[in-house]
Amino acid sequence: MSNSRNRRKHPEAVRREVLAETARLLLEKGPxxxxxxxxxxxxxxxxxxxxxxxxxxxxxxxxxxxxxAHRFDQALAERMAADPVEKGRFTRAYIAVCFPAGGVAEGEEGWKALTVAMISEPHLRERLRSWVDGRAEVRAEAPLDALLVRYAVDGIWLSDLLGAPSMTPAQRAAMMERLIALSPS
Structure with a gap:
């Protein structure tokens, strides 16, 4: 069986491969x-x-x-479903998904690539803003501490993506603990 015939039977595999190569090219050559x-x-x-x-x-x-975004939403939903305390649930899930113990988790290369593209593509920046604006949980948890946590996590996440000097595992664990303590409860 030829590779092209096999691909026709698995269009989702082709789509995934195309997206993976798009991400790789973004990282290697820019937009x-x-x-x-x-x-x-x-x-x-x-x-x-x-x-x-x-x-x-x-x-x-x-x-x-x-x-x-779909994979990120799924990870957030799983974390939120496992959290028995409703108030602050989104913020705690956001911390857990964006700020894992070892750094940026699943999809790291894809997010690096997308971040590169967002710099030059206003359309993608608007999509990110719309994604955030579309989260009712974000608006419901918008007191100053929740915003502080989200922006701190975003900064650490971006630092991880860019390979900036990282915290020690102990510092990272302490930072995550402090951010969780700041989440609404």
């Missing part, structure tokens, strides 16, 4: 290096096959955003 030709070649799919899933570069970037 300008992400062209339909470069992605199709890197993913080993025809340009027509790529266009079947993503009709243009913006659709590729949107697809990467959608994939990462």
């Amino acid at each position: 300008a290096g992400v062209t339909l030709d470069a992605v199709s070649q890197a993913a080993g799919v025809s340009k027509g096959g790529l266009l079947h899933h993503f009709p243009n570069k913006l659709a590729l970037l949107d697809g990467l955003f959608d994939d990462l």
